[in-house]
Amino acid sequence: MNFRPPELRTVTMTRYVTPLREGGSLPAIVEADDDFLYVLKFRGAGQGLKALIAELIGGEIARALGLKVPEIVFVEVDPAFGRTEPDEEIQDLLQASGGLNLGLHYLSGAITFDSLVTTLDARMASQIVWLDCLITNVDRTPRNTNMLIWHKELWLIDHGAAFYFHHAWPNLDEQGKRPFALIKDHVLLPQATEIEAIDAEACAILTPERIRAIVALIPDEWLQTSDSPFDTVEEHRQAYVHFLETRISHSEIFVKGAQHARETRI
Template identity: 60%
Template sequence: MEFNPKLRTVNVTRYILPLREGGSLPALADADDGFKYVLKFRGAGQREKALIAELLGGEIARLLGFKIPELVYANLDPAFGRSEGDEEIQDLLKGSQGLNLALHFLSGAINFDPIAMPVDPILASKIVWLDMYITNVDRTFRNTNMLMWNRELWLIDHGASFLFHHAWINWEKNAQGSFPIIKNHVLLEAASKLDQVNEEFKTLLTPAAIDKIVSLIPEEWLMAGGDTEEASEARKVYADFLKLRLSYSDEFTKEARNARSTLI
């Protein structure tokens, strides 16, 4: 089956409550399609960069076969939130007018407990490999960013990935570089099949698939950071980063394997 990622667009109709577990103040919200979403705001924290990382990380994970809540573009009308009594939230809503990103809310899901919920070596290795690839600094014991829903493990919150785009320069060096923070990964000890996973994932992440995922980034998000003069230039950097990073997968897989050896 041809890989053809697409995101729907919904209009946010009701702000329900803030989810203060996240540093960027995500919120539970209703949309006009009748579903509830975890809304990530373009006006929060790392702004559009966090939304780009969330989008790329989530859709790469979906391509690789992980369980990921549906991602949607979430439009916030300028009139939305005017009646909000909390000044901090009202400022956040005002600064997030336009296109935001949201994840389908998994009602009844519980936070992953690494002690009570063992993960098999293949799945653990796949998650560690993904986080090495996208340079995701989360997924630690402190902040696992995983949920159990319907007895399956779901990945969430990839907004802290793609570290290079916060400074932008030297992206090639970042693509080729090490990722020592992997030693703190919550699943590293269980990840005994990294080499096997590396060979599998290298075949799935084709240049065409990478280009299709990167094409999902809205132009207005790409231009918001002022890193490039054209959105196409910024889009090319993301695609080139992912392709170059993949060409070094043997090296970062070895780094993860070496980090694991210190734990066992």
């Protein structure tokens, strides 16, 4: 099967519609110059560019694995939007977010996934648990599932809390080989009975070529930060590749950890 590298469109924000107050970093629904609505994640918010990078990599890896994720786009924001915004907090956020931000297609009418209402099959539950172990996503718990039901299908959203190691950049080899202890709190862990079978399939899909193509989507300007511990953009980008390739090649570690957490929980 021929591999086609993923491509992301770039749109320009034309209207700030409304904030999504349930998000800690004040994401918002905005309209863009293609007349579509997007949930915009701002570079000037809480965790800044690292959250956008995690959202981008996590979302596109999920898509590569066949899971449904709203279209991810780059969104150009003119800081001038902040001048007419009456809410001071939003005004500051808009003014701090000039340039390239990240948006996800707004799924109008979607409802939050509730594990007490909707039961997923073991295969899909295992796929999502495996994904979240790989990207160390701490944010898929019963309290905050970050999954939506839209047109009777499950969609994954909000991967900004993944890759939490990149807030400090500890030893990458060590991080890549660690089990993901917080998987014990995953909302789908009890249904994830096929994670070992999924592991073989997912590792075959996430080839080094595909991982590098996904990481290559990160804009250079998101890696050129004053707090970067790397000398060059390419070194910074390669660090994400190295983490993911290490983690995939040692996936049996986090798979066994997830299986043990599941046995303990049920």
